[in-house]
Amino acid sequence: MEPRFPTRSSTNLMQHFLLLRSQLTDTDMDYERPNVETIKCVVVGDNAVGKTRLICARACNATLTQYQLLATHVPTVWAIDQYRVCQEVLERSRDVVDDVSVSLRLWDTFGDHHKDRRFAYGRSDVVVLCFSIANPNSLYHVKTMWYPEIKHFCPRAPVILVGCQLDLRYADLEAVNRARRPLARKSELVSNSPSCLPVCKVLLPNTTRSCMRAVLEYLYMGRFCSRSDLDAMELIVLANRLCLPHLVALTELYTVTVLTESAMMGTDIDGDVLIYLDMAQFHGAQQLTGWCLHHICTNYNSVCRKFPREMKAKSTENQDYFEKHRWPPVWYLKEDDHYQRARKEREKEDYLYQRRQCKRKWLFWNLPSSPNSNSPSGSSAII
Known part of the structure; x- marks a missing residue:
């Protein structure tokens, strides 16, 4: 008795052959090029x-x-x-x-x-x-x-x-991880209005209401609104977190304007500038960083006298920048010191010369007398 094998119709065999061919073609289509x-x-x-x-x-x-x-x-x-x-x-x-x-x-x-x-x-x-x-x-x-x-x-x-x-x-990683859970468990209403949709609550640490309001006004009205209770450095930090470089630039301009006005009114801003420099460099505020470096270099001697520890605690890059751009520069101080010493030596020499001139005595000689003169001697001298 002959063994029986499963048979297929010619149509099914042809369809199966075409399917295998298409798969092989798709598999090797990129290698055949x-x-x-x-x-x-x-x-x-x-x-x-x-x-x-x-x-x-x-x-x-x-x-x-x-x-x-x-x-x-x-x-x-x-x-x-x-x-x-x-x-x-x-x-x-x-x-x-x-x-x-x-x-x-x-x-x-x-x-x-x-x-x-x-x-x-x-x-x-x-x-x-x-x-x-x-x-x-x-x-x-x-x-x-x-x-x-x-x-x-x-x-x-x-x-x-x-x-x-x-x-x-x-971002707050714990808040993000909590938000990755089913959203229905961590949703809350923005306000009491029933038309508001439930959203995830993502916490922004160290953010005040005034800074958040300034960010919302910028996003919805496209302008920067300053307030008396607004912390400019805090707003720069928040804008940098939210990837808003234009808002960072506007806040930098506002900060520089406030510091300049305070300096013109006679307020000492050196301590604030030292604090702003570290914060601006850490949060990518390049314009405010440049202004702070310029102010410190321009008033380098006075800042070093008032804040010696803070100046020594600056990074190596800042120290190198101060030494390169400080005013007055080192070469000027050396030349000025050389000039002052030379001036003092010259003044000392002039003083000694004047004293020697004062100790000298004057000598007066009389003219020769005529032959008919009755004086016993022909000339006289007075010392």
Whole structure:
């Protein structure tokens, strides 16, 4: 008795053959193209540092909304098969670099330290090492865990260090993590009006009502409104956190104007300028930083006399800047000191010369007398 095998109709066989052929074509469509170099880029890093979102932004041209950003974070790995099943992703991977056609293949990995990722490191052309700017621990793991692993599996591949989540740099991480939970648990009304929608409460530390009102007036009316209770330095910090460079510039102008007016009225502003300098440099207020440096250099001697400890506590870069741009400069002080010493020596010599002139005696001689003179001697001298 002959064995029976499962049979298919000719139509089904043809459909199955065409399906397999289309899959094989889609799988190898990019490799069949001549003169296209495939670049394998492996993306590694801790969990929840933004690896998958970075890949989606490049490969899928996809951006996430604020609701998706604050939604519950689920660790995901972007599938490399997207290059094989999605024609749009494959087309976006192609580019021309130095007259060479390349296809960039991004490999996403999981961030668990204990898992094995050697399958992803194989034949890697470049490795992108990601860390979160808002999470210092992820940067610490770059040196202690990720870099040694990369050098172990692909020692010759170049490594690119990428900082992600810049928008969360000054945010309250605990508040963001709480907001990543289901939004219904952490929502509250902005006001008592029933028309307001529930939103997530994100705390902004060290922010007063006046600074927040100034930010809202700038966002909605496009102008800067100064108030008596407004702390300019606090507003600069808040505007820098919210990535509002124009508002930072307007606040810098307001701060410089207030300090200049105070100086013209006779108020001592040197101590405030020293405080503003550190804050402005830390929060990226470049114009206010330049003005503070100019004021300190112009009044360098008086500032050093009044605040010697604060001047010595400045950073090395600021100390070098002060020594280079201080007024009066060092060379002028040396020349002035040399001139003063020479002047004192000249005055001393003139004084001694005058004293010698005063001690001298005058000598008077009489003219010779005539022969008919009755004087016993022909001349006389008076000393």
